[in-house]
Amino acid sequence: xxxxxxxxxxxxxxxxxxxxxxxxxxxxxxxxxQAAPAPAPSGPEATPGNVMLxxxxxxxxLAGAAGTTGGxxxxxxxSTDSEALALxxxxxxxxxxxRGTPSLMQEPRPPELANTENKDVxxxxxxxxxxxxxxxxTDNYQVDKxxxxxxxxxxxxxxxxxxxxxxxxxxYTDRSGNFLAQISPRRYFCEQCHxxxxxxxxxxxxxxxxxxxxxxxxxxxxxxx
Amino acid sequence: xxxLIDLLKRYWRTIRRPSAYYSLGxxxxxxxxxxIIFWGxxxxxxxxxxxxxxxxxxxxxxxxxxxxxxxxxxxxxxxxVRAKCPDCHVPHNWTxxxxxxxxxxxxxxxxxxxxxxxxxxxxxxxxxLATRELARLRANDSRECRNCHDFGYMxxxxxxxxxxxxxxxxxxxxxxxxVDCHMGIAHRLPDLTPxxxxxxx
Numbered sequence: 095x096x097x098x099x100x101x102x103x104x105x106x107x108x109x110x111x112x113x114x115x116x117x118x119x120x121x122x123x124x125x126x127x128q129a130a131p132a133p134a135p136s137g138p139e140a141t142p143g144n145v146m147l148x149x150x151x152x153x154x155x156l157a158g159a160a161g162t163t164g165g166x167x168x169x170x171x172x173s174t175d176s177e178a179l180a181l182x183x184x185x186x187x188x189x190x191x192x193r194g195t196p197s198l199m200q201e202p203r204p205p206e207l208a209n210t211e212n213k214d215v216x217x218x219x220x221x222x223x224x225x226x227x228x229x230x231x232t233d234n235y236q237v238d239k240x241x242x243x244x245x246x247x248x249x250x251x252x253x254x255x256x257x258x259x260x261x262x263x264x265x266y267t268d269r270s271g272n273f274l275a276q277i278s279p280r281r282y283f284c285e286q287c288h289x290x291x292x293x294x295x296x297x298x299x300x301x302x303x304x305x306x307x308x309x310x311x312x313x314x315x316x317x318x319x
Numbered sequence: 320x321x322x323l324i325d326l327l328k329r330y331w332r333t334i335r336r337p338s339a340y341y342s343l344g345x346x347x348x349x350x351x352x353x354x355i356i357f358w359g360x361x362x363x364x365x366x367x368x369x370x371x372x373x374x375x376x377x378x379x380x381x382x383x384x385x386x387x388x389x390x391x392x393x394x395x396x397x398x399x400v401r402a403k404c405p406d407c408h409v410p411h412n413w414t415x416x417x418x419x420x421x422x423x424x425x426x427x428x429x430x431x432x433x434x435x436x437x438x439x440x441x442x443x444x445x446x447x448l449a450t451r452e453l454a455r456l457r458a459n460d461s462r463e464c465r466n467c468h469d470f471g472y473m474x475x476x477x478x479x480x481x482x483x484x485x486x487x488x489x490x491x492x493x494x495x496x497x498v499d500c501h502m503g504i505a506h507r508l509p510d511l512t513p514x515x516x517x518x519x520x
Contacts, residue, residue, distance in 0.1 A: 214480040230479065234391055234504070241508035246500070257484070 192297075208292040216259075217291070220304050225287035226259075232290055237283055244284045245277065365420065371403040377430060380404075383441050387506040407463045407505065408452070415462075445509040453498055461497035468497065 193202055210231045217227055235243035247256035265281035266274050338346060367373060375381040385404075388394050393402040410416045428434075435441040435448075456463065470490065475483045489495035502508065 212479050230481065236503055236507055238507075240510045241503060243503065256481075258481075 205294065208294045210290045210292055220302065222305075228285075228288050228290045230290075232285070235285075237285065242277075242282065242284070248284075249277070365416075368420070369405045369409055369416075371405070374404040379430065379435050379441065383435075383438065384506050391505050393505050402467070402505070406466065410459075410462065411466050415459075442509075446511065449506075449509050449511065453502060456498045457496055460493070464497040464501075 195202075210233070211229065212231045214230050216229055219226055232244075237243060245261070246252060247258040248261050250260050252258070253260040261277060261281075263273075265277050268274060268278050269280065341349075375385045388404075393407075395401070409419050433440075435444050470486075473486060475487060478486065485495075485500060489499075490497075
């Protein structure tokens with residue numbers, strides 16, 4: 095058989111297999127994957143958040159396992175909600191943080207872009223060795239072999255003028271532990287570790303607790319006994 | 320040589336002599352109209368060379384510095400107010416503008432002899448070009464920035480903390496000028512550190 099005919103056929107078979115598997119288990123009467131569903135106007139009772147909550151209760155433990163932030167990632171397209179949730183309830187518990195939960199045939203609406211937090215207030219580090227996050231905008235900061243915008247304030251020699259926290263001494267050592275006069279090349283690209291923050295709902299749930307919290311819990315237990 | 324002086328003498332005599340054929344009215348009105356045409360023409364051409372389309376009509380500007388500008392907030396932003404090449408690189412005041420335009424004749428020379436005709440040549444010369452332009456803006460207290468960003472109308476309560484810190488102290492006292500901190504906001508910076516010193520200081 096000609097390969098050019100075979101390929102589309104195989105693709106079609108694969109897609110139909112996918113869509114069958116994507117069909118939700120009994121619970122919500124979800125339609126088969128629609129081609130490009132138009133965003134339907136949603137009343138207050140049908141907002142994505144509400145739907146998610148009620149579905150989460152029904153499916154119990156599995157939805158809970160998907161995360162503490164209120165279930166699977168949802169990009170807010172009301173017409174895809176029922177199916178999206180059904181997918182997230184699959185036992186695998188996998189959530190695609192980039193696409194959300196809609197099936198392959200659906201085009202999820204990405205979340206709106208948010209502005210970078212620009213309060214200039216230093217944030218608590220979650221653990222001792224965490225690279226501190228950047229509390230200001232860094233739009234269009236040039237960091238390349240020609241110039242490093244971050245270092246115009248954060249370098250050792252500019253600290254008095256800028257009152258910005260100077261780059262840590264660890265950044266002046268090479269991998270053998272030798273101290274250098276300048277920032278080590280392996281530490282030159284600031285935004286590999288230090289990042290700006292945005293006020294958005296996390297795409298992936300996180301149950302991290304810092305060591306202080308854990309210690310407190312440990313200390314609290316013996317007293318209870 | 321002798322004949323040249325004779326020629327000049329003849330012209331001088333003609334210019335000094337009162338007009339024998341044209342009336343005073345014709346000469347006055349004609350001179351006025353000619354003035355409008357020549358001065359208007361001069362200004363029109365001057366303004367035509369003061370547009371972004373003209374600046375980016377050569378590949379040196381279009382491929383290098385214009386592409387830098389397109390990434391920045393001075394090109395693309397929430398309100399759609401933007402800066403074009405001459406807004407920053409040509410003074411708005413007439414006297415300074417003419418002075419800068421005369422300096423710019425050197426750029427025609429550069430174009431003809433291809434001083435930055437390739438990307439490599441441009442990158443090699445970039446430090447010199449950037450240093451010169453930064454020096455110009457430092458010397459005139461960032462006059463071209465201030466055409467739009469007027470210090471007197473800055474609302475510190477609408478600025479971020481560190482912006483207020485810098486603007487209310489060094490800038491207000493005149494110790495620093497705009498480009499001291501805001502260099503490289505419209506174009507990528509070359510390595511401006513002194514020879515042989517790495518960029519991470």
